[in-house]
Amino acid sequence: MSLEIIFLIIYFIAMAGIGFWAMKKGQQDSEGFLLGGRSIGPGVTALRLQSSSMSGYMFMGAGSLGYTQGYFGMWYALGDLGGGILNLSVLGRRMRKLSQILGSITSIEYLEHRYPSKWIRLIAAPVALFCMFFYVLAQFIAGGRGLEMVTGVSFPVALAIAIGVIVLYTFLGGYLAVAYTDFVQAIIMVVGMVWILIATLIAIGGFTKGNEAIGAINPNMLTMWGADLGFQGQWGVIIGALLVFSIGYMGWPHVVVSHMAMKKPSVARTAGAYSLIFNLLFIPGPYLVGMFALILLPNLANPETAIFEVADAVLPTFAVGIVMAAIMAAIMSTADALLLQAGTIASQDIYARFINKKMSDGQMVWVSRITVLALALIGFAIAAFEPPAVAAIVIFSTTVLGSAFVPAYVCAVWWKKANTVGAISSMIAGTAVSVLWQVSGAPEATGIDPMVTGILASTAAMIIGSLASQANHPVPERIVRALDETAKIGPIPTKMLIGQDALLAGQAEMAGRNE
Amino acid sequence: MSELVLRTLVDEDYAQSILQAKAPGLEVTSARLRHHPFAGFIFDVSHLAGRVGRTHALVDYYTGKAFISGPWQAADPDRATQLSPVQDPQWNTIDFDTARQKAKSLLATAALRRARLAWKGGVREHRSVNKVWKPNWVLDAKLDGKSYRIMVDGLNGGYFFIDC
Amino acid sequence: MFGLPTFTTVVILGVPALWVIYTAVFMWLSRGWKREDVEDNR
Numbered sequence: 001m002s003l004e005i006i007f008l009i010i011y012f013i014a015m016a017g018i019g020f021w022a023m024k025k026g027q028q029d030s031e032g033f034l035l036g037g038r039s040i041g042p043g044v045t046a047l048r049l050q051s052s053s054m055s056g057y058m059f060m061g062a063g064s065l066g067y068t069q070g071y072f073g074m075w076y077a078l079g080d081l082g083g084g085i086l087n088l089s090v091l092g093r094r095m096r097k098l099s100q101i102l103g104s105i106t107s108i109e110y111l112e113h114r115y116p117s118k119w120i121r122l123i124a125a126p127v128a129l130f131c132m133f134f135y136v137l138a139q140f141i142a143g144g145r146g147l148e149m150v151t152g153v154s155f156p157v158a159l160a161i162a163i164g165v166i167v168l169y170t171f172l173g174g175y176l177a178v179a180y181t182d183f184v185q186a187i188i189m190v191v192g193m194v195w196i197l198i199a200t201l202i203a204i205g206g207f208t209k210g211n212e213a214i215g216a217i218n219p220n221m222l223t224m225w226g227a228d229l230g231f232q233g234q235w236g237v238i239i240g241a242l243l244v245f246s247i248g249y250m251g252w253p254h255v256v257v258s259h260m261a262m263k264k265p266s267v268a269r270t271a272g273a274y275s276l277i278f279n280l281l282f283i284p285g286p287y288l289v290g291m292f293a294l295i296l297l298p299n300l301a302n303p304e305t306a307i308f309e310v311a312d313a314v315l316p317t318f319a320v321g322i323v324m325a326a327i328m329a330a331i332m333s334t335a336d337a338l339l340l341q342a343g344t345i346a347s348q349d350i351y352a353r354f355i356n357k358k359m360s361d362g363q364m365v366w367v368s369r370i371t372v373l374a375l376a377l378i379g380f381a382i383a384a385f386e387p388p389a390v391a392a393i394v395i396f397s398t399t400v401l402g403s404a405f406v407p408a409y410v411c412a413v414w415w416k417k418a419n420t421v422g423a424i425s426s427m428i429a430g431t432a433v434s435v436l437w438q439v440s441g442a443p444e445a446t447g448i449d450p451m452v453t454g455i456l457a458s459t460a461a462m463i464i465g466s467l468a469s470q471a472n473h474p475v476p477e478r479i480v481r482a483l484d485e486t487a488k489i490g491p492i493p494t495k496m497l498i499g500q501d502a503l504l505a506g507q508a509e510m511a512g513r514n515e
Numbered sequence: 516m517s518e519l520v521l522r523t524l525v526d527e528d529y530a531q532s533i534l535q536a537k538a539p540g541l542e543v544t545s546a547r548l549r550h551h552p553f554a555g556f557i558f559d560v561s562h563l564a565g566r567v568g569r570t571h572a573l574v575d576y577y578t579g580k581a582f583i584s585g586p587w588q589a590a591d592p593d594r595a596t597q598l599s600p601v602q603d604p605q606w607n608t609i610d611f612d613t614a615r616q617k618a619k620s621l622l623a624t625a626a627l628r629r630a631r632l633a634w635k636g637g638v639r640e641h642r643s644v645n646k647v648w649k650p651n652w653v654l655d656a657k658l659d660g661k662s663y664r665i666m667v668d669g670l671n672g673g674y675f676f677i678d679c
Numbered sequence: 680m681f682g683l684p685t686f687t688t689v690v691i692l693g694v695p696a697l698w699v700i701y702t703a704v705f706m707w708l709s710r711g712w713k714r715e716d717v718e719d720n721r
Binding site: 081082086089208209210211212222269273276284 | 681684686698701709
């Protein structure tokens, strides 16, 4: 058994230990047990927001972009850097307040409460499920590739093991993946990445030397325009690259749900600062390591494995074990979080809402389990025979989610006139335009990224749809009231604003109305 | 129909002092107690490894919002006559069965979030109360020349601005 | 600088700087929230 595998096993046992300890600690009263998820502070909010969305793509897709396109890949990183702070500053506080007042539990249900119509959920849930499946697929492939490298078994076998462990993880989750584990994993991800980056820089003789060596291989790699300067002046593509992980991020149902779990609205502020620090430390690393892999390992068969191979080449043996274990664990926790969210959407937002309204809690769990198993099997079937490029599928699914949901989530809290008709048109237009644009090959023909056209279409549809239907479908009075409540800052004495107990909002509203 | 009036744990003076601790210049001009109607449920929720926890849940009749609450303390019977209910606004009110559904789904979701897919289900209703009246203070207050109406939770002292 | 073309240097340092400024402005605009939190903890 290789040293890496031993470390991998030790690591999983340690994570299980932390999870088990955390559960024991929270076990003392049943209230704490059930409310555990509602009291998330800024550190955990920020790191969860980041780590629940990044791992598979960052370790494979980002490395491969760096390896094949040089500094052009940094456009994605540069947008990504601000994704967390943008999300928390624009949506965080208001979404936390509004979801409390409307009593929403899932982020799709929240959309239906804000834009009352069953069509909202009927459209949003399948779109979210579809895109999240691709996102999970990316994690599966990354997990499989990592395990393939560590153990030396063939890819389909490694993939089957990785998916098996991930699915097991979702069942053991209560012991493993509580907030403490997520938090620890996010920190280990940063430490592991920074470690690889530093070791790489030492191996190539420093940042400047590395750039010079890359310049000697292909000077175009040092420009922001791609390996063959193909993106020079292609601002439609570049703006898309900048938008996809910054603005697009606000449309991910599985990410914005963490706003709803914050302890109090002001957590958004500190969490925003933490997320920027995390991003500055973590995000540039994979792109740079991927690029410098060109110097160390010029003949990689699969550029997606650049980071794994570089780690193997530059780190001391014991460190390879630790870092690889951290990467694998991060991939698994992301996949597990996504699968659980997909299970929730399938059981709560589709099955309970449309198929069986009197769903029992036992049935709810079974629908979730079947969904998770089905996604795992389909994922295996696709990834084992023809694994698509991780970067491509992640960017594609992010583009569709962003185009479909960004206006719906942003206008939900910032625009009082945004109504059901606007939201439905926006989701349909965003999904349809971004998918058709991509599938029809328009990005190559026009030089405009689907993220740009998708988000323009969904924003326009939101504005036109809402304004055109104001007379027939006004925003219901109680939602206007809730929005007033959400926006309220000025008239309440600032000293007293923050200490307010949001749980009383509804009762205060009802008592006030009838005084 | 079963009914229960919760004991007011925060009295008028205490409610006032909570607000004044936050804003020292605040002056309370009047205070009245209002009772807000909830549907009350006590559930036995099975957790992992065969443990069972007893949990209280309240569902607001007027907004449909479900909460997990601490164990209920009933008011002294002779004082229950001073019940002063908040009027039914008639536009958003839910019935008892809907409330039960909401309470169950809240607990099931919370349990599932903790125990994840290893959870076998198992939210059993132990008892229900058709109407649980929860006390809230409605205070009129003045601060820096402006008037406010503020609600103070009669159980835990949390507060919220009604209007200003 | 760093053996990179000027434009690349400007972009990879400039855009993060914009995000840092954005964060700083956001922190400044929401500074009232923090003062309240401190009072909360006392």
